[in-house]
Amino acid sequence: MTIVKRPKGRSLVSIVAGAVVALVVGLFPAAAFATPPSNDNFANAEALTERFGWLDADNSEATKEPGEPNHAGNPGGASIWYTWTAPYSGLATVSLCWSEIDTLLAVYTGDQLTQLEAVAADDDGCGDQSRVTFTASAGATYRIAADGADGETGYLFLEWGLAPPNDAFSAAAELVGDAGTVAGDNQFATAEAGEPEHGPNGGKSVWYRWTAPSGGTATFDLCASYFDTVLAVYTGSGVGGLARVAQDDNDCPDYYGGRVSFNAAAGQEYRIAVDGAYGDQGDLVLTWSRAPLAPQIHVSPTVVGNAVDGAMLTATVGDWGGTPPLTFGYQWMGCSLFGSSCHPLSAANGATYVVRSSDVATRLRVFVTASNAAGSATAASEATEVVSPTVPINVTPPRILGAPNVGVTLSVDEGQWSGTEPFDFTYRWQRCGAGACVDVAGETDAIYTVSRNDLNRRLLVIVTATNGAGSATAASSPSRRSSRKPACVVPRVKGKTVAAAKRAIRRAHCRVGRVRYARSSRAKGRVVKQSPRPGARKAIRAKVNLVVSRGR
Numbered sequence: 001m002t003i004v005k006r007p008k009g010r011s012l013v014s015i016v017a018g019a020v021v022a023l024v025v026g027l028f029p030a031a032a033f034a035t036p037p038s039n040d041n042f043a044n045a046e047a048l049t050e051r052f053g054w055l056d057a058d059n060s061e062a063t064k065e066p067g068e069p070n071h072a073g074n075p076g077g078a079s080i081w082y083t084w085t086a087p088y089s090g091l092a093t094v095s096l097c098w099s100e101i102d103t104l105l106a107v108y109t110g111d112q113l114t115q116l117e118a119v120a121a122d123d124d125g126c127g128d129q130s131r132v133t134f135t136a137s138a139g140a141t142y143r144i145a146a147d148g149a150d151g152e153t154g155y156l157f158l159e160w161g162l163a164p165p166n167d168a169f170s171a172a173a174e175l176v177g178d179a180g181t182v183a184g185d186n187q188f189a190t191a192e193a194g195e196p197e198h199g200p201n202g203g204k205s206v207w208y209r210w211t212a213p214s215g216g217t218a219t220f221d222l223c224a225s226y227f228d229t230v231l232a233v234y235t236g237s238g239v240g241g242l243a244r245v246a247q248d249d250n251d252c253p254d255y256y257g258g259r260v261s262f263n264a265a266a267g268q269e270y271r272i273a274v275d276g277a278y279g280d281q282g283d284l285v286l287t288w289s290r291a292p293l294a295p296q297i298h299v300s301p302t303v304v305g306n307a308v309d310g311a312m313l314t315a316t317v318g319d320w321g322g323t324p325p326l327t328f329g330y331q332w333m334g335c336s337l338f339g340s341s342c343h344p345l346s347a348a349n350g351a352t353y354v355v356r357s358s359d360v361a362t363r364l365r366v367f368v369t370a371s372n373a374a375g376s377a378t379a380a381s382e383a384t385e386v387v388s389p390t391v392p393i394n395v396t397p398p399r400i401l402g403a404p405n406v407g408v409t410l411s412v413d414e415g416q417w418s419g420t421e422p423f424d425f426t427y428r429w430q431r432c433g434a435g436a437c438v439d440v441a442g443e444t445d446a447i448y449t450v451s452r453n454d455l456n457r458r459l460l461v462i463v464t465a466t467n468g469a470g471s472a473t474a475a476s477s478p479s480r481r482s483s484r485k486p487a488c489v490v491p492r493v494k495g496k497t498v499a500a501a502k503r504a505i506r507r508a509h510c511r512v513g514r515v516r517y518a519r520s521s522r523a524k525g526r527v528v529k530q531s532p533r534p535g536a537r538k539a540i541r542a543k544v545n546l547v548v549s550r551g552r
Helices: 012-027 498-507
Strands: 046-048 052-058 080-085 090-095 103-109 117-122 131-136 141-148 155-162 173-175 180-185 206-211 216-221 229-235 243-248 259-264 269-276 283-289 296-299 302-304 312-316 319-321 327-335 342-344 352-354 363-372 375-380 393-396 399-401 409-413 416-418 424-433 436-439 447-449 458-467 470-475 511-518 527-531 543-549
Touching: 080 155, 090 103, 103 131, 117 131, 141 155, 173 180, 180 206, 206 283, 216 229, 229 259, 243 259, 259 319, 269 283, 296 375, 302 363, 312 327, 312 363, 393 470, 399 458, 409 458, 498 511, 498 527, 498 543
Parallel strands: 046 080, 173 206, 511 543
Antiparallel strands: 052 155, 080 141, 090 131, 090 155, 103 117, 103 141, 180 283, 206 269, 216 259, 216 283, 229 243, 229 269, 296 319, 302 312, 312 352, 327 342, 327 363, 363 375, 393 416, 399 409, 409 447, 424 436, 424 458, 458 470, 527 543
16 A cells, blocks of 8 residues: 655645646646637638738637538538628639648638538648639628638638739720829739730739820830739730730839830720739839830840851840830950950941851850930840861862973962861872872972973872861862973974964974065965074074065
8 A cells, every 4th residue: 555645734635636636637638728719610700801811820729610511521620710791893712722731611601600602612722722713792791611621720821812803804994195103903813714925924914905195105114013023015805816016024124024115006905914923913003104215135135156167147136125116236246265355346247247267266246236216225145155167178179380391390279278267288299190199209398390200190289278177188180291391393394384384383382583585486475494494402482583485
């Protein structure tokens, strides 16, 4: 038997009372005494008073009332309640998507828990969480139940909202006059079926309409808005058949705001869509005026083509905002290897540029200047890769200069070559005969002296051009057969006519010298005397003098 001593100073009654309390606490956990949420019961629903909003909540210790429906078809068991009255008719959204538990969500109408009319319900509309969308009626009060699937409890994040009055294309808000400013928002706005994409991953658009009082420039901007906006302008009477006039995402100088400018036609109605990029939403300020807008770069110019000597590069202008029409000017630049230090290239002011040999080992950029009535702006492309040389390519074959006669020194015309200059040339002389050509040993200069070994052979030269990119070779046409150096061997022309004598003299590598006429018994016009004598061997093109008969 264990004996428990009474603590000093305590009565037996107090000890027994403490034991009873301890026993009760042990039998009933502390959670049984926790306070449920204030809006646990339908009758104590928390009122949501704004057109849109969000709040933190917790359904820990919440209960399910007798007669309460199974929300979204699940028994639940830990529901909390809200009420919301629609300020006007439109598309309403209620969401628990950012909650930390597996949720249930249901929307009802009715004043009695046991007589509710279901409007919308969802279990897993956004992962394990819930979201509902329904058409709300102006002045109608909706009962919203937030519960945990199978009684799960924990942190809840409730969002609710009614789309703006100008959410639909058909309900576009009207803008009047040449200039003005209007405030609004795209909170809980939606995209309609067939609606065009106004910018990157939108889907929360609101609409405006404006009729141009007169023709001329029209500029719209969202630069004073507080979220990432996109802006688009259209013509057309139906959301599925619109013609885009202008569109922009980030033209505003200080923030990610849309800004467009275009030439409006007098009396034309324009539809203006305001959306949030990547689903962004918030308060917006839309401003319009008739002032022209100077060019503003959206997407930088680019250089199209390979940075290789001799290649043609093409500049794209990029994408620009500003009031049309825009005109464009170009300046090609040669830059350092890191692309930071650049200098303008001469005579390089067009949309295309043919890379020069002097550009090798540099980078190239193009600077594009856009201009309109409001001003000018310049934007630069990224630098190209380092310009590389191109290998030599023979365009016109080499030629042998000179007659292939023994003792004559021949030279080489290298022909024409394309590729990166300068070229280094080397040479190989060949002797050809019996259907084959062989190198002439040791003959690798640009000149060659014909020797006796070349007699009755054809000569050929092979030229190799080399630069930093590589080498290429080209061969000349073979020469005529090599022969001894011709001499003037005086022909016998006595008795020939003057014309026949001249032809014979030229064929003998001589030339006609002085021709003298004298009386003779020979027939008129015939050669009666010549000098030097026939058969004399003289230097090439030596003169042969003639005496021609004048008759008796």
